[in-house]
Amino acid sequence: MREQYDETPLSSQAVPGATRVDERAIYHDPKHPFYIPRPPIHPKLVRGKFRNIKWAVMFVMLAVYYVLPWIRLDRGPGIPDQAFLLDFAHQRLYLFGLEIWAQEFYYVTGMLVLSGLGLFAVTALAGRVWCGYACPQTVWTDIMIVAERIWQGDRNARLRLLKAPWWSFNKAWRLAGTHLTWMLIALSTGGWFVFYFQDAPTLASELLHNTASKYAYIALFICAGFTYVFGGLMREQVCTYMCPWPRIQGAMIDGDTLLITYRNYRGEPRGPHKKGESWEGRGDCVDCDQCVAACPAGIDIRHGAQLECIQCGLCIDACDEIMDKVGRPRKLVAYDSYNNLVAQSQGERVPYRFIRPRTILYTGVFLLVCAVILFGLAHKTVLEVNVVPDRNPLFVQVSGGGIRNGYIVRILNKKLAVHKFEISVAGLKQPGLSYVGIEGGEPPVEVKSDDVRAVKVFVTIPAEEAAKTPASADIVFTVRDTVDGTEVKRNTTFKGPGQ
Template identity: 45%
Template structure:
């Protein structure tokens, strides 16, 4: 891969042809960490739609479900309605601030460990090593002529990639409908056409991006590397080659003395083995400094530490370090502990904002009622004069029951002296200040409400319409109210017109 200076050179082309990158297998702490994160993230993605959660007979039992048909979002015990979209917005804000926090603390760790492109690319590369062999074997096979053996290997590899891609697209659609039901419909050809189209698009993108455009997605297509660069500072932990310790790099004392006229007898720890380049999934050389192609996966640290162990030199020639730490170590000092580096004002502020949003959302989730009422006053006509001198106003009242069971709600009016109300099933003779309305589970019930009051009084009086639900035997009640206007005459602005 090209270095950052090559990509930004005035004479460089807008887009360079992809050069094959064949990362070498490596073992170490960061490789095992990537294994663990890959297993956990893939398990969450593929398994979550199949988890069940009992919400009673009136709601779906899928633990995580985006129910577009009924405009609901379910996540275990949490149910989000369309008018509560601010919770979704809050989660998106938390995700953004979380990325800012991680980036300011440990650089592009999201890209290196948890980004979907990284996770599926890593999975595809393991399949590739299993079929084609490690780095050297892959290079030999890529340069070899097409034979029956090569064709067989390519067909087997592409077939497994395709199965993974299909599973990826298939898992996504299960988040939007009951997974077992949709799977049966999908297999029998009865699923909605949008399901097949979605699986097709996601299969193609996973297969192409993970198999043939791996590092190109990170370098050319994804805007996040450019954004993250703006969030890094001299206190951010990034993968760093300690050139003051590694240079001058050489493969031996004799070679250095015969090839380097400026050789003064001092050798760096870097033996120019290129292991850090061989294991890099984007093919960069970390010794050239920070680059847009570095996703901070730290596999070069594992490779370099292994070489340092073999030649009897201290580990950490390539390591996580801040620019401030680099200056301190280069001067012969000791860098501060990692914990002190992480706990600095910028990261603390990010974490405080992130935690505050999460705590506020949890508090409102715990305090919210599952009953909601709204009212719309008829404007044409604004009121009706009855034969007995009373004035009647008409309202469309919506009662939202956000419980997974039907409820009987008491609808009451207050604020207008002598006012009584009835619905379409009643009459003026049966009118009262309260009435009972049955609201089905997880639904909104519209009530056509007629309110009559004496004609004498202010031209416009605030009318409070409340909905109350008393839980039988639970000693608990839920209530919500809305204020509308009760009018006895045309508004002044209308009379002037």
């Protein structure tokens, strides 16, 4: 079956100066049979605007990844000074000025929702720019290809090496070098990932002295393994088969979205072009297949928008280079909207519509979620109180006919100092309060910094009040910080036999 796939007439010249590579797209080839292993994709290095943008974005992304855990921020004594730290041991996330506790994880959820909505908005505007430029899968695949190119040469050399027999020494050392480099890249990636979870300088020193905890090593090697497998071996298959985003993105894209488009009205009918031949009656596409050779996803952009396309723009660079050589205008493959493509084929133009119901909706929801998160952060308290009434028994009759209810009052002090708290109850007449588990038996309750303290509070009302109180009376617990006067109120109920 494989032979059938490989049987292709060897290349001629598509146009003078441009070698016709005659390589088929791996995906969407009508002759590509089912159930054969995926042939390796060896994208050709192109030069041009989008390649330069990709280098720049890659540099920024890697710089952020490798620098972020080393940024220091003085938060005061006893608190980590790492600007970005996911502290599992103490169950918080430090994010520059923010400190998010485990029970406030909804802020992180909110940020993930924001990322999702941002992705929606960007996709509605210009397609999968995230996938093509910024996604770690793309960035790391790009690095792995750079390493591969250094050891094995560019596309054609790599394809030749692929066909070399396995005992070839040339093949062996080049492949060994490639995989070793991939593993080093993977180790540095995984090695850096753990710095986000522990104090980076301390952990770095521990790793170098081989004294770090086994969990650090486990995490390191898991991340390294995934980097090696995803970036080095699986590459575009992660995007095509594992990532849900290509499936969802179709719902964000409409006729006005900018997508990487082959302008078939200009390119067709395609065919090789001889020097001096007239361009009348034929398309600009010289069928050189350079766009296919450059594609890291293994597709032919001339088939139109496809699920596999990560919209990286490398086919634009490849095509522009050829158009320059044959003296035809650039942008045969370009960012364009479907509506404009249709209009242009009829000799018209539609301007790009930036503001559409879809983009307004995504931006609006994005801003709404931003506002909700900011509101939450602005009202984030450093004192949290939780009142849980006893359920077994609901109430107790004491000597003389009084009724007693028990409550557990949990006070969470997120401040950096020991604070003392007063407890009071409103909504009952003549409530008697007694406490279990406090030094001295009476408030104020002392709660350490960054600590939670549970106090048992018994509320008793005398018999004459019990006779007037309903079976379930609404009451309010107030916990007051004696140092700065912060008050937190919690509603609960007082149970009794009823009137």
